[in-house]
Amino acid sequence: MVVLIGTVPYAATAEVAKCLGVYTKRKEVNERRPTYIKMDGKNRFLWYHNQRWRFGVLDDRNKHDCDICCDDDASFSPENVGSSWRARVSGLDFQV
Numbered sequence: 007m008v009v010l011i012g013t014v015p016y017a018a019t020a021e022v023a024k025c026l027g028v029y030t031k032r033k034e035v036n037e038r039r040p041t042y043i044k045m046d047g048k049n050r051f052l053w054y055h056n057q058r059w060r061f062g063v064l065d066d067r068n069k070h071d072c073d074i075c076c077d078d079d080a081s082f083s084p085e086n087v088g089s090s091w092r093a094r095v096s097g098l099d100f101q102v
Contacts, residue, residue, distance in 0.1 A: 007028060007029065007030055007031070008028075008029040008031075008042050008052060008084055008085065009027075009028050009029070010025060010026050010027060010028075010029065010052075010061060010074070011026060012026070014026070014093055015093055015095060017095045018093045018094065018095050019073065019093075019094050019095065021062075021063075021073045021094065022073045022074060022093045022094055024048060024050060024073070025044075025050055025061040025062065025073050025074050027044050027045065027046055027048075027050070028044070028045045028046075029042035029043060029044050029045065029050075029052050030042060030043060030045055036053045036054055036055060037054050037055060038082075039053075039054035039082055039083070040083060041053045041054075042084070043064070049063055049064050049065075050062070050063065050064070051063065051064040052084060054084075057077060057078075057079040058072070058075045058076060058077050058078070059075065059076045059078060059081070059084045059087055060072035060074070060075045061073055061074040061075070062074070072094070073093065073094050074091055074092065074093050074094070075091070075092055076089050076090065076091045076092070077089050
């Protein structure tokens with residue numbers, strides 16, 4: 007289980023706040039790493055793609071689009087990332 011909590015940056019997109027919540031591990035893996043689905047059924051997903059852990063919409067899971075991300079190629083689970091998470095701000099990345 008992964009829990010994403012906190013305050014989103016003032017200028018963050020509305021989609022960033024929708025990522026906050028509790029995620030449960032799925033059987034499906036992506037790039038040899040676990041994937042997670044948000045428990046409230048709001049179509050939010052946590053996955054690893056192209057050297058980044060990403061929170062975003064389920065349909066975007068194999069794209070570069072996401073609402074919150076973290077560059078961390080060494081971590082095989084999101085609980086162990088060593089880098090800062092970033093939130094999308096009007097199409098740009100913003101470090102949180």
